[in-house]
Amino acid sequence: MDALDRKFDLRTPLCDLLGCELPVLLAGMGGVARAELAVAVAQAGGFAMLGMVRESPELIEAEIRAFRAATDKPFAVNVIPSATDPLLLQAQISRCLDLGVRAFTFFWDVVPAVVEQVKREGCLVLHQVGTLASARQAEDAGADVIIAQGIEAGGHVHGRTGAFALAEAVLDGAKVPVVVSGGITTGRGLAAALTMGAQGVQCGTAFLATTESWAHDYHKARVVQAGTDDTVLTDVFVLNWPKGAAVRVLGNSVTEGLSGRLMGHDPAELPREVIAHDSGQPLLRFSTDSPMRHTTGSLEEMALYAGQGVSGVTDIVPAAERLRRIVEDAVDCLRHPNLRPG
Template sequence: MTPDLCRLLDIDIPILSAPMGGAAGPDLVAAVCEAGGYGTIPLWGRPVAAVAAGIDAVRARTGGNFAVNIRLDLPHDEAIRACIDRQVHAVSLFWGHSPATIEAARRGGLTVMVSVGSAEEARIAAEAGADVIVAQGWEAGGHVWGQVATLALVPAVADAVNVPVVAAGGIADGRGMAAALTLGASGVWIGTRFLASREATIHPDYRARILAAPETASEWYGDLYDGNWPKAPHRALANATARAWREAGAAAPGQRPGEGEAIGLDPRGAAVRRYQSYTPHPETSGDIAAMSLWAGQGVGLVRDVQPAAEIVREIHEEARRILNAAPGLLE
């Protein structure tokens, strides 16, 4: 199944874990790698020493290849250098365009994955030397770069480039994986399903809401949770914060109900404020349900807490069964 991507990443299963900031720590990334997939750890916005420490923490848990996720809208040259110095297998670049960064990473021996929201962005990244294109559909949870749904985006991107394409957005089981592969993807990028993994570093109340949510509970917002990350569209579970904001006429930042009030404390004791871009950690306290509970539209398919390795194997095996039966589906 998708040998080109698997050879490039040196993996057995073309399932990649999404770099969910605050949720995808070394344990989750390593567990996905150990199961034969490919983990991605978010290390953006950190000092070089913290980037190096994050890389070392994953390597202490797995000998498998993984990627370091880096935001292009933040200073990132030193992080790229740390990845090169640490001889990480790959970097995952998102939230911006930077052919120069792609070229620098490639010169340093890194495999480069670039997240895009359109076929034109994919072409630009591939021409700059990207090895893998991640086509992120509008259904994806967390911060969403584009506005095209996965079903339409993946084949458009696959037609536009000659490098492996990884489908992201709304994929939470083997049916979604099989569909993505038939659309032209070489693998899948999964986030929301891994929020229900035992290794995800999220608050129990957040996980419980993921497990109970229907597919309609995931909503797209242009600028709701903009604290610490302004002007960045995102998708999260509907909650009391979002309802109050809508009832107030979807007021602009600076005019929203309860804006700036402390609704909890992070593990260091710092205030978590309403409308802040923040992933509730297991040790976060306060009104967890009122915080930014990132989730994609695949959330309605997430019903059990499982080890990450079991999730990888289950999705892969289901996709194989479906694809093996495909010749008979139209008879």
């Protein structure tokens, strides 16, 4: 069987809805999922998202134009209403609509008015949720796709339920496609998601450790070196986000210094100490900033996002190669369920 046939073995109705070949979504990782990575995933057959959380309308426009200059594949822009100043959020959405963006990804609390706003303009809405209640609320507001994020996920984690347990609950009664997200870095996760009735998966950590990712080389190297037990869930990296917003990161000197008190940190009580810089901008200890390509300073102390599936990422490769491995392993799993892929 040739590669093209293998791809279409996994095609689901979600692919038709989004205009992609493969049911694998690039997570809209802030700072990491810029045009370079999004283009690579889209051209390889996946569905691309631009991670534009709290970015300026000017940067968003530049990334959209860079994406379109490289490919005519469809994409979504990821913004987070509940973690963004309302004026900035409206400026972001207005700029996207002016540029003809046809799909948005939202996350964290469901804001029905925002969903309805872009739906009125004919846009698709993918909404990532962490609870069954949020999934139902997002669907009621008009979301076209529900992304069920489990506690295994890297980065900001909204719920406290495992990805597949949450997806199973969401699938029971959902009238729109459901995507599983959280700890999925190999084809086994994709195969499991499709077998349970989901229509695809969303991957973040798997694509963070790729050549096109905007994550700093230090962050990528830490991901490659890490094992499943090396991630922790904490709300200490909370500056710039609402109180109680937990993240999954690789353990570092900051988390080790908490003496086991990983949760319960109030951003109003955390010190503001500059530990790094990015393009001239100071970055604070305890902020949600992760190190990007041009970040300098104490990278080890920053939020090094990674999901619990991190042990499945053992090298840094082009995004197309990562996607190819996921797809081929998934096909092997589905065809030969009693054999270990690879």
